[in-house]
Amino acid sequence: MPAFACPAPRTRNAASTRQAMLEAARRQFARESYENVGLREIAGEVGVDPALVCRYFGSKEALFREVLRSPDDGEFLSGATAETLPEYLAELLTEPRCEVSAEKVGWLLIVMHSAGSAQASQIVRDTLHEDVLAPLEQMLSGEAAELRAGLVLAVMLGTAMVNTMGIESLHKSSDDRLREKLVEVLSAAVR
Structure with missing residues (x-):
């Protein structure tokens, strides 16, 4: 009788899950307006429950604020001077x-x-x-x-x-x- 192997449990990594949700939200908000993006779509893209998105970010508004934080941590103009x-x-x-x-x-x-x-x-x-x-x-x-x-x-x-x-x-x-x-x-x- 063949032995069936149980699948290995999925490794949980809070930081990478949060980052994946943030990146999915960035992609979604870059394609659609705020009203047309739902937490279900973001969660679905990452493969998590929408409640987990709320758990990590609190609300869609809070997630949107996080997405709008400049891609380089608030330094949108880093490396530029008035002359350049x-x-x-x-x-x-x-x-x-x-x-x-x-x-x-x-x-x-x-x-x-x-x-x-x-x-x-x-x-x-x-x-x-x-x-x-x-x-x-x-x-x-x-x-x-x-x-x-x-x-x-x-x-x-x-x-x-x-x-x-x-x-x-x-x-x-x-x-x-x-x-x-x-x-x-x-x-x-x-x-």
Whole structure:
């Protein structure tokens, strides 16, 4: 009589399970608005019960706040200075294949998809102010820093949106030409 082996119990690792839920939520929120993403879908992608998502994050709102934390722990502009900002952002927006750029562009998509959400818009505004606008204002300092920071954010979000939509005018040009034009626009915004 053949001996049947019992399957090995699944190894439990709270940190990796939490991270898997967070990554699934990022993917879901990058594709859909806040209202269209449910904890069941996130849990299903990871293969866990939706109650476990609530246990780890408390609520969908708390999970969304965690997802919106900048991909590099609140340092969206890490590595940039006022002088290098136009080049830094142009590179970020034209090189989404690079892992860091892809994460940051994905973050911009999450912001765009849920910015108009009745439930999530305040979270999005708070996050944009805290993680992008305030650091930009500090970096740009001087006259009209708040306005200039807002213009930079508008260019970033607009470029990410147009790229996502696949607008031909941007896709027809070479990455170098697009990057060059973005540097010009962003340079004008920071002045």
